[in-house]
Each structure stands twice: as C-alpha cells, then as structure tokens.
Amino acid sequence: MAKTLLLLGGGHAHLPVLANLSGYRRAGISVTVAAPRYFWYSGMGPGMLGGMYSRTEATIDLADMVLKGSGVFYDDAAVAIDPFSKTVTLAGGEVLHFDAASINIGSGISLRAIPGMEYAASVKPVANLYRLHEQLDIVRPAELTAVVIGGGLAGIETAANLAGLLKELRCRWSCFLVLNGSEPAPGFPAGFRRRARRKLKRLGVTIISNATAIDISPESVLLNNGDRLESQLTLAATGVRPPDILAESGICVDDQGAILVGDTLQSVSHPFIFGGGDCINMADAPIARAGVHAVRQGSILRHNLSAFLSDRPLRTYRPPKKILLIANMGDRTGLANWGAITFAGPAAFWLKGWLDRRFMRRYVSK
Ligand SMILES: Cc1cc2nc3c(=O)[nH]c(=O)nc-3n(C[C@H](O)[C@H](O)[C@H](O)COP(=O)(O)OP(=O)(O)OC[C@H]3O[C@@H](n4cnc5c(N)ncnc54)[C@H](O)[C@@H]3O)c2cc1C
Incomplete structure (x- = not known):
C-alpha cells in the first residue's frame, strides 16, 4: 500500500519537495499538502511594499504546483497536530492521516507582544x-x-x-x-x-x-x-516565533516553540516528523530565522522525506557558517552582509534582485 506523506505549510523549505512530487509518486508515496494556497516570497516582501514587485512576481500558486504533481491539496491551515495518532486537523474540520509528515509553517509576530x-x-x-x-x-x-x-x-x-x-x-x-x-x-x-x-x-x-x-x-x-x-x-x-500549535502538539520544541530537529531535519522526539524553515530549530546548533536556511533545508527535505519512506539513507543539513543577507533599502540600493564583509549601493540591490528572481524562476513554471 502507498505510504502517505503529509506536507504541512507551503513555505520556502517545502518548495523543492513540491517541485518533485512526480518523483514521490514514482516511489509509491502519495503526497497530501495542507497550506494556504499562495506562497509569498519573503525576499520580495519589502520590495512589494515599496512597489518594486507585483503580486504575480512574488507569489506561487501552490495548488497548481501540487495538482501538476498529482498530489492532493487542501487550501487550509492546520489547527492541531497529533503525533500519537499521526493525524492533523485542519481549520475546516478535515482530519488527515500520515505515515510521515513535514512541517514548514513559518513564524509570525505575536499579537500579544504589546498591548494594542x-x-x-x-x-x-x-x-x-x-x-x-x-x-x-x-x-x-x-x-x-x-x-x-x-x-x-x-x-x-x-x-x-x-x-x-x-x-x-x-x-x-x-x-x-x-x-x-x-x-x-x-x-x-x-x-x-x-x-x-x-x-x-x-x-x-x-x-x-x-x-x-x-x-x-x-x-x-x-x-x-x-x-x-x-x-x-x-x-x-518585533521579532517572530512559530505558531502555538507546535508546542501544543506534544512534539519536542525549544523555548520559542520551534520544533527541535536533528541534522537530518527529523524531530528529536518523533522521527517520522520532519521540518524546515522558521518553525524548526536545530537541537545541537541553534540557527537564526532566515529564509536562506529554509531554502537550503528544502533540498535536504526533498531527499530525506522520500528516503525515510523508502528505507534509504538520509542526508544531513549543515548550516553554512556565513549567510548572505541583503536588505532592500527602497531606493534601488541594497545593504549586504556576508560574514565580516559589508557592502552597499546599487550593486547590492542588483545582486539581491537577481538572486530573488532566479529563486522564483525555479518554481513558477513547475
Ligand atoms: C519583511 C521581511 C523581510 C525578510 N527578508 C529576508 C531576506 O531578505 N533574507 C532572508 O534570508 N530572510 C528574510 N526574512 C526572513 C524570512 O521571511 C523567513 O526566515 C522565511 O520566510 C522563513 O521561511 P519558512 O519557509 O519557514 O516560512 P514561510 O515562507 O513564512 O512559509 C510558511 C507557510 O506556512 C503557511 N502556514 C502558516 N501556518 C499554517 C498552518 N497552521 N497550517 C498550514 N500552513 C500554515 C503560511 O501560509 C506560509 O505559506 C524576512 C522576513 C521579513 C518579515
């Protein structure tokens, strides 16, 4: 019988998995995805505010991607995860069963952070x-x-x-x-x-x-x-933290409520649950919440989710020592940092734009 992989959330870390759904199908794995329908690329977020990017340039239709890969898509958010019965409940009441799951539901700003x-x-x-x-x-x-x-x-x-x-x-x-x-x-x-x-x-x-x-x-x-x-x-x-449903689920989380994972991106408490992006933290080497990590974890998840369900060896995620971060300064200049190196100006903005568009091109036609 086909094994069921449930992908919860369609963030940066799940895009490489979603782009490879036909590979999962060939491996006898049926994939269900539960996420709000559109992926919004965070790297272009401030640029959308400034008016540099349109909605079309910065979003991906996940339903389209999943249906093209013959997966099942629920345009809905999870309200509860039960690792003991291996089920996830969606806001619409649907209960989804899984053999393995991967969670990439990002992070948000706490509405309780400041009165008002x-x-x-x-x-x-x-x-x-x-x-x-x-x-x-x-x-x-x-x-x-x-x-x-x-x-x-x-x-x-x-x-x-x-x-x-x-x-x-x-x-x-x-x-x-x-x-x-x-x-x-x-x-x-x-x-x-x-x-x-x-x-x-x-x-x-x-x-x-x-x-x-x-x-x-x-x-x-x-x-x-x-x-x-x-x-x-x-x-x-004011700083982000993962949604409360993770801490409420009984899956082992850190003090911010992020799922604690090992270097194979498996939960330290429930190895059939994987995760990527802002909603996880690495148990041995805590990492910053940055889209760069989420993107790199995506290719590890793409391999490991299929390998786990087919009893093949898993790969490990090694966080890079330095990550390139470029701020869009709203006037077609950028401010970049890579390790001890900082540079600013139109070249930094151009580089950011080039990297961001290249990232989106990988997925928009899939
Ligand atoms: C303004 C701004 C600018 C940034 N710029 C950069 C940058 O230039 N470079 C950088 O590296 N980082 C940047 N970041 C950080 C970056 O946004 C995050 O690290 C990145 O979005 C994390 O990706 P993710 O895949 O974990 O989550 P996301 O990409 O946020 O995806 C999570 C997905 O899960 C879905 N979801 C949420 N809850 C549920 C649920 N209950 N059930 C199902 N689905 C759910 C959401 O709809 C969303 O689509 C920026 C952040 C902000 C706020």
Whole structure:
C-alpha cells in the first residue's frame, strides 16, 4: 500500500519537495499538502511594499504546483497536530492521516507582544506588505506619520521601503523606527549597523534608540521613556516565533516553540516528523530565522522525506557558517552582509534582485 506523506505549510523549505512530487509518486508515496494556497516570497516582501514587485512576481500558486504533481491539496491551515495518532486537523474540520509528515509553517509576530497590537499591521505574513502597498496606493494620503517598531533587518527594510513609497506618492510624511537597543540590525557587524543608521537617516527615517513600545492606540505609540509618538500607521517588526500549535502538539520544541530537529531535519522526539524553515530549530546548533536556511533545508527535505519512506539513507543539513543577507533599502540600493564583509549601493540591490528572481524562476513554471 502507498505510504502517505503529509506536507504541512507551503513555505520556502517545502518548495523543492513540491517541485518533485512526480518523483514521490514514482516511489509509491502519495503526497497530501495542507497550506494556504499562495506562497509569498519573503525576499520580495519589502520590495512589494515599496512597489518594486507585483503580486504575480512574488507569489506561487501552490495548488497548481501540487495538482501538476498529482498530489492532493487542501487550501487550509492546520489547527492541531497529533503525533500519537499521526493525524492533523485542519481549520475546516478535515482530519488527515500520515505515515510521515513535514512541517514548514513559518513564524509570525505575536499579537500579544504589546498591548494594542491589534492597531498595528504586522510585517508577517509577508502578504501584509503587499496589502499595505495596495491600500496606500488607493488612498494616496496627503499626510502620514508612521511608526515601525523593531530594528532588525525586517524593520529596517520595512521603514526604508515605506519611506520610498510615501515619497513616490508625494505624501508629506514622517517615519519613526523604534529600536529597543542603541543601533539598528543588532547581531550584524559594526560596519553594517553604521551604514544602516546612516542610510535610514538619509532616507528621512527618524531612529528612536533605546526605547520600547509599551502601548499602541489607533493614533499613537507610547514608549517606555514616556514619549508618545503620533502614528496613523504602525507597523510591527518585533521579532517572530512559530505558531502555538507546535508546542501544543506534544512534539519536542525549544523555548520559542520551534520544533527541535536533528541534522537530518527529523524531530528529536518523533522521527517520522520532519521540518524546515522558521518553525524548526536545530537541537545541537541553534540557527537564526532566515529564509536562506529554509531554502537550503528544502533540498535536504526533498531527499530525506522520500528516503525515510523508502528505507534509504538520509542526508544531513549543515548550516553554512556565513549567510548572505541583503536588505532592500527602497531606493534601488541594497545593504549586504556576508560574514565580516559589508557592502552597499546599487550593486547590492542588483545582486539581491537577481538572486530573488532566479529563486522564483525555479518554481513558477513547475
Ligand atoms: C519583511 C521581511 C523581510 C525578510 N527578508 C529576508 C531576506 O531578505 N533574507 C532572508 O534570508 N530572510 C528574510 N526574512 C526572513 C524570512 O521571511 C523567513 O526566515 C522565511 O520566510 C522563513 O521561511 P519558512 O519557509 O519557514 O516560512 P514561510 O515562507 O513564512 O512559509 C510558511 C507557510 O506556512 C503557511 N502556514 C502558516 N501556518 C499554517 C498552518 N497552521 N497550517 C498550514 N500552513 C500554515 C503560511 O501560509 C506560509 O505559506 C524576512 C522576513 C521579513 C518579515
């Protein structure tokens, strides 16, 4: 009897698997996929906000991909995972059984992170950035004050692209980027942090350092130093964590709720469950949440899921020591980091665009 592989979520790490469904079928494995229908490429998210990329350029129709590979597709999200009965329950009530499963459901911004968070737009899911572009393009405000909370790469790119869009819309605007540390991009080399600060200033973004947002209202953001920033548009880029259903499932997770996996990307507690992307962490060598890891894990998952169900040897994921990260700064320049090397300008932007389009080309015609 055919073995059933269930793929939960259609993120970056599952794309190589989805592109190879006919190979699974030939190996006698039937594949069911449960995920919201469209994949949104995070690398193009800030560019969608800025207006550089269209929805078509940055999304992939997963249903189409799965049906072409003769898999079964549910356009739905999981609400419960039971590793003991090997079942997943979908929001629509469907219960799916599996012999092996792979989980790639990403991460999101906690709505409980700051009181009043419901008045902020979140940078995750990435589709929000596209919707925000659409809204601003329709409304075309004459004046706008915006606050972006969080000074990591996502916050920097969001503030920069928002600034770019508002300039293009000829709006009278101001944009504040609230950091709870002294510099944007903590964890990056000093040269990157310096350039990020300088560039944001040049773009007209006001950086508020060493401040934490403690309350958000429809008109303002209150900081822990007592200041209240007027804000008609508040964006939260306050750090992400995996969905709660993982911790609730009984699968072994880390302190953030990410599934703990070994180097074969198998859960340390339930080896018939694999995972990739932001919703996992490696038990022996914790890794950052970056699309780059998710993408690289995808090719390991493509092999291992089939190998596991056919009793063949598995491959291991070795996180690269350095990863290339390039921020889109909203004015056709980029800010790049690779290990100790930092570079900025139109060449960095061109390289990012080239890498991002090459990534999407791999999948759009499958
Ligand atoms: C603004 C921004 C810019 C970024 N830029 C970069 C960058 O340039 N480079 C980089 O390396 N990283 C970047 N990142 C980080 C990057 O977005 C993540 O690391 C990456 O998206 C992780 O990919 P993933 O495959 O784990 O999840 P995702 O690509 O987010 O996919 C998860 C999928 O699971 C689905 N899903 C969610 N819940 C369920 C459920 N319950 N059931 C079924 N399906 C579900 C979602 O719909 C989604 O399609 C950026 C992040 C942000 C917010």
